[in-house]
Amino acid sequence: MEQQNQVLDNVIIKFAGDSGDGMQLTGTQFTNTAALFGNDLSTFPDFPAEIRAPQGTIPGVSGYQLHFGSVNIFTPGDECDVLVAMNAAALKANMRHLKKGGTIIANSDGFDHKNLRLANFTEGANPILDGSLDGFRLITIDVTKMTRAALAESTLGIKEIDRAKNMFVLGFLYWMYNRDMNFTIKFLTEKFSKKQDVLDANLKVLQAGYNYGDTTETATSRYTVNPAQMPPGVYRNIMGNQAAAIGLIAASQKSGLELFYGTYPITPATDILHELAKYKNYGVKTFQAEDEIAAICATIGASFGGKLAVTASSGPGIALKAEAMGLALMLELPLVIINVQRGGPSTGLPTKTEQSDLFQALYGRNGEAPIPVIASMSPADCFHAVYEACRLAIEFMTPVIFLSDGFLANGSEPWRFPKAEDLNPITAKFATEKNDGERYLPYKRDEKLARPWALPGTAGLEHRIGGLEKQHETGNISYDPENHEFMVNMRAAKVARIADFTPPQKLDSGNEKGKLLIIGWGSTYGPIKGAVRDARAKGYDVSHAQVRYMNPLPKNLGEILYNFDQVLIPEMNTGQLLSIIRDKYMIPAIGLNKVKGMPFSSSEILVKIEELQKK
Amino acid sequence: MEQQNQVLDNVIIKFAGDSGDGMQLTGTQFTNTAALFGNDLSTFPDFPAEIRAPQGTIPGVSGYQLHFGSVNIFTPGDECDVLVAMNAAALKANMRHLKKGGTIIANSDGFDHKNLRLANFTEGANPILDGSLDGFRLITIDVTKMTRAALAESTLGIKEIDRAKNMFVLGFLYWMYNRDMNFTIKFLTEKFSKKQDVLDANLKVLQAGYNYGDTTETATSRYTVNPAQMPPGVYRNIMGNQAAAIGLIAASQKSGLELFYGTYPITPATDILHELAKYKNYGVKTFQAEDEIAAICATIGASFGGKLAVTASSGPGIALKAEAMGLALMLELPLVIINVQRGGPSTGLPTKTEQSDLFQALYGRNGEAPIPVIASMSPADCFHAVYEACRLAIEFMTPVIFLSDGFLANGSEPWRFPKAEDLNPITAKFATEKNDGERYLPYKRDEKLARPWALPGTAGLEHRIGGLEKQHETGNISYDPENHEFMVNMRAAKVARIADFTPPQKLDSGNEKGKLLIIGWGSTYGPIKGAVRDARAKGYDVSHAQVRYMNPLPKNLGEILYNFDQVLIPEMNTGQLLSIIRDKYMIPAIGLNKVKGMPFSSSEILVKIEELQKK
Amino acid sequence: METTTQNPEAPKFTSKDLVTDQEVRWCPGCGDYSILKQVQTVVPELGIPRENIVFISGIGCSSRFPYYMETYGMHSIHGRATAVASGLKAARPDLSVWIVTGDGDSMSIGGNHFIHLLRRNFNVNILLFNNEIYGLTKGQYSPTSEEGKVTKSTPMGSIDHPFNPFALAMGAEGSFIARSMDRDPVHLKEMLRRTNAHQGTSFLEIYQNCNVFNDGAFEIFTEKSSKKEEAIFVENGKPLIYGQDGTKGIKLDGFHPKIVDLTIDGNSANDLWIHDESDRVKAGILSRFFDRHEKGIDHLPRPFGVFYKEDRKCYEEAMNDQVVEAIAKKGAGDLNRLLQGREIWEIH
Amino acid sequence: METTTQNPEAPKFTSKDLVTDQEVRWCPGCGDYSILKQVQTVVPELGIPRENIVFISGIGCSSRFPYYMETYGMHSIHGRATAVASGLKAARPDLSVWIVTGDGDSMSIGGNHFIHLLRRNFNVNILLFNNEIYGLTKGQYSPTSEEGKVTKSTPMGSIDHPFNPFALAMGAEGSFIARSMDRDPVHLKEMLRRTNAHQGTSFLEIYQNCNVFNDGAFEIFTEKSSKKEEAIFVENGKPLIYGQDGTKGIKLDGFHPKIVDLTIDGNSANDLWIHDESDRVKAGILSRFFDRHEKGIDHLPRPFGVFYKEDRKCYEEAMNDQVVEAIAKKGAGDLNRLLQGREIWEIH
């Protein structure tokens, strides 16, 4: 039969194989190629749990999901159209996420007896032979055989040869989706510039995969996914942790403060450290401390010294920082605390995503200890959100918590990156002289209620600060009852005042008034946006607002809420923002909660919208 | 003129002097004497900040307030009737708490030039001479001179002699309030059994003080405060931390589990350790760990080993325990975490009281981490509340947080202590055999949703537990999304279910329905009770409920709330229970907040009641 | 009070009985596999009933260990296994408590509990899986990584001067200090026996290869080709001899170790340093056999074996003694007396 | 990179200029007063501009210190002063950073940061006010309290084997270790000068009397009557001599210190142990001059002075070097290049 060419507006591909099969690389290559081609896209890797599990087993499967299209893409997608399964375990682990009638590209070599056993298929069963996959479009290729054939003349050892397998698959997919291979060719050429033979091998196999599609009749059709309508501009693809790292450096450069990053490794925050450690030439100092407490205390010291001080961790590590956060807020020194949230409680699900640390961020300290909290909405938004966190920390002399999560940290999307000159200015003003005649008052406040920042080394401004309650203005220890209440209220007022200097809440889509408003925060942005678009397309009356400023909440949030009959709050927790909204605004908002270590799919939210509007 | 005898229904005496003047002892002696006589009473010491400040200075002043009466006493009282001022600083520090027309007993020797200067009185001013105290009843005694005179023949050195000064004052007060001195005589005889000369001196001076009242005409009148109407029974006087310590031992004895108390010193929790360390013969093991983290982790180990494990601290130390609390709740092991709250945030006001760690107790952990929370209402109630905390921990296999505060910890009141046999039973059931055929399932649950407690040493029940998410029943590590959500909900359900096994909320006073309900928690009990009594006496429609079960809240709390037009919530914080009530029950409750490091006075609450009812 | 007694009556069990139903999940080739195997081999020999054995770990690859031991076990939180074990041992002196920890777990975040456990001397066993890297978090340097080490968090090389685990342990009053390696099953088993035998906190450092993030860190000590020249196995009362066919020895001149070529006559084993496990000073010198620490002196082999052993009262014993003494003095506590306190009065 | 240079140009200031407007609030008679006085006397001599000096403390009586020094200062949280100071020094190598801490603050809750600071060797000064008690919390035993100590938390006596602060510090790779006492102003001032002079983490332990909760803990070392017999002051290159009119000396036989009576002829100062600050092994032996630790040997005097000194690169220098090197290699970072990354595409 002859190959036809179909035009699709979006496609979801899941690359799945053994940790050793190089699926992350394959996925990234296809992603960048799609990006350069002008598709909108969203990706999400799912790694196996921390340690490499034995080859061929289900825990050993490493996956990479890519959603690309000629339409706007908001999430890595729910069920996939194409599943690349390098072995039996990869198939087993991902079948339930494959659309009915979806395509499976299976590496038959990965379905031998051993692999089937490791993936614990029942003895004798073999999905790619026993017809149990009828109803799907199954493309079986013996990738290993093909790869070896392609490299028959190669001087490489069999191990290296087999390592090129993923290129065959990539080539085949490039053919299938009518893609230009130049980006990957360029990439390989750079990567293996010093290993000519390996380079040749990879290019050969890549080409072989492409030709395979051309020549054989395995695949009955090819697909075209045209470029998406995206705001004009220059784009790059970026992951959340990468964006956060760059955002910190940007804040450092724009504020003129050197960046001091003190942290202790923890999944999924560690990559920010890895990223920053590469940029010492930007004046960045990274400090891997002995533990989370030392990490935050060191940053407090650096902040006292006049640097842009930042510490990061995930839930359990943030718990350890709680006491020192209290100190930072008493000292009223700028400090950014990053929490890349993961599944909890306790050690929980370290490699999975969740939003269950909002309460901890708002309330997880002793005493009346208000700290501003900012949440990021998408991988690229990690840049803007952390940049804003730095601005508020410096301009209001306060610790600020920045909330990301595993989904944002490892997910990626195209980013129309800004020019340095277009970034909001961040002005750090250091005290240089006495502010009360002959005295220097370390706790005298400006219009933002911020106290002055006098750096050691400044003659005449010598002063002492500490964690005991301090007297208004002088900062001296004070046990006076009235002063204590005054200062408690003052610290609260300062945080509240931030709302006067941050943008009001905007609706992301939908009408100003109406039946249903969906309020989200953090990484639920994409899924909600997608669901709302679809719902509105179906004629439902629904609007969407995504909150970034978790504390203080935008001043106009109440008005917005009161304009709707119903308010729905989807969260990857049991309803934390929900209870805050109910408390603050006294409205019976409804929660949609998912605590499964993975993001919402748009359809899950859409279903809820339909259910609510039926009533 | 001749001395008359007045009958009073309650009196507030403030004993104030230099740290060295023995005011704590004097106060305790008068307190116990009043107690034995049958007065109801309430006391509260206010120490100087941690370190001893220089003699004679205001920070060096140590005070002890006693409120006793023939009527029911709920608080140490607001303004005092009598102020004992051993020196100028003591007077200065306490004048503002003295009732108009109140009595001042001043030790003239403590108002010499040096003392006046240290208390920074303006040069030349001397309150006990310059008439600035007109409007008060001033009784000036040169206590030092009197004491020395009384001990003219004594063999003691001048230093020891002066140390007996406080006995003179005590004797004088005993005379003034028609008190029998036998209790104190007995006490001194025991205390100085080995120091005959010191004993004689103290007795002499005590008597001299008494006689002084009799013979001189300084005091124009004597007072009688008759015994109070209190439920018949046997009473003792007790302080909060003492009650907590005894409560733990009681729970240990009743449950048959040895008590393991792991902690790190911190004000104001340390005295519980000091107290427990005395009772090793009750099988108590106390462990002073290197820090708070080690302390709670050691108790987790002890709990795994089958003991009644308890850890305690105050705000900053509790912050450090947050991560390990998460572990305990994942392990589902019994553990009691005591927080004797103090002024925050950060180091805050270590020696002052506050209620601002409620949020921390409820939300201060990463992930969805529900832990039951119980708060004590009065010094003696610390016994019952901590006992209940132990019961719930053991019977529901969960960590439980017990909240006390500095006011309760150091305050005292008469306690009609229970008999051991009358205490609720606490049944710890250990797993002894497999619970699933050939398997032992460590996370199989009973009707309380509690998992079994299988102790190391039990053959056949070997199992592993940990902080990673675990599979339902087997407890094996599980990354399964559905299981995670199931377990998150299961842990929440287990805590929620406690409400089925704890008493419903009761009204402390007032009608079932009405205009105003005052909801309190913790140490606001006394002040609220007093205010409500007075308000009702004045004809105001107000009721009072004091919440002990902070999490889960009593099932009937909602019904109670909905029976009133208005709900007022006084708290020594900026409104933490308030926001929880608003969130959970969607009612516009009103907050009355005081964050001054000291308890409410009944009058402060009464004023608010009147203001609300005027409207 | 003798704890975890070797009880010959104890029901016998085999290594197989120590295997759990959980699939072992370390990277193929990880040194942890060998350690697991040796532990499972030795434990049944110890005469301790299986149900009296508890393995407590923190967080890290190594800390997954308890899941693979069919005994009681706890996978606690990062750095705190030592603290959890202290509480367990204090509460239950009858148990045989083993701590499994990594170099980051014990010496980075867990450093404080580690040193305090050593000084308190609870009778527990610490198995430190030292792979000189953070494995679980995918390869950052640890407090035992050498200076200049290039890792994900130190692209230009680590600038941290590492801990010498033994110097630290001795400084923290450790009462038993020994070293072995994953690749020498016979020696490792022997060290495990000694570790268990010591009454007090036994600290056994095990060089463990992380073949994914720090492959070959200990190769020179473990590989046939270099082992004889680079590793020396010390035994109490025996001279320090090593090298191909034991042709080399070490003697002390003053406080400084010098290498002696035993093939040259005049040089005899009699002049060599005789290992004395009870000598703190010598143990101190031995623990400094790190070229990276001592510059400009002979290239010394890395010592393995028991460096130091001291008998000191165990904490849990002292704790129990006080309870016993208190009861002897005051009599077992009576709850009603406690409730009533010293002064009471009655209201009718 | 030389930090906190002795700058003769620096504006002169006197001890008075170091007094703050805050009333000093220690108990009358507390040893802290004397230490404050000596520090305020020495600091002006150092040639460091006052504004470049920072005192960082944790929590404890001793940690109130910064409030009384008219320099920059921070009263941080319990046990963390060492960590705060590390961050400050890393960020600001130009500052002279002093840490004031107590025995509980540094060695109990702060133990981990303490040992990691020592190994990293930031150029900061640690002043440990060791009163062998928790003062601020009103008298519980600390990690330096002797076994059997009766305190509020140990009515039957402490069962904790204490740390030997120097053994711990040496084990943690400390590069400068010295001891002095509150009651010997002259010696204390000298030690403060040496502490400041050392490039690297200088650890000065100061015996400090808590006259309220642990009075007389160091009396035998500080009181005229016993000082000469119980305390020995070591100086580099000088023999270990002490006693009334220096009639006693200490020599080493093997690794064991022996007391020599110099009045007996035949015994000469030449045979004595000559103190060598650079000798780690001898410093180790010296640090063990605690009767409570070494049983059955001569009753040795407690050493004061600089035990050990080693020159090792400072952490903040190494950190700066990498920044400088990175800039040299790659050029100062350009934000726009960073923002755009490697692969970009344009949409029109």
Ligand SMILES: Cc1ncc(C[n+]2csc(CCOP(=O)(O)OP(=O)(O)O)c2C)c(N)n1
């Ligand atoms: C409080 C906390 N901080 C950080 C982490 C992340 N983390 C897990 S294991 C580990 C270090 C692992 O290294 P090591 O202890 O040497 O064990 P290994 O994996 O090498 O066996 C880290 C930093 C965590 N789980 N919890």
Ligand SMILES: Cc1ncc(C[n+]2csc(CCOP(=O)(O)OP(=O)(O)O)c2C)c(N)n1
């Ligand atoms: C996190 C925390 N835990 C405990 C405390 C209580 N605390 C304050 S100081 C101190 C110990 C004081 O002893 P030390 O460090 O020796 O100082 P000293 O008072 O003896 O000078 C303790 C336990 C605290 N403030 N913060």
Ligand code: SF4
């Ligand atoms: S990462 Fe290293 S230590 Fe961890 S399992 Fe793999 S090989 Fe072993």
Ligand code: SF4
């Ligand atoms: S308690 Fe002790 S250390 Fe603290 S100030 Fe008083 S005397 Fe000094």
Ligand SMILES: [Mg+2]
């Ligand atoms: Mg490791």
Ligand SMILES: [Mg+2]
């Ligand atoms: Mg101390």
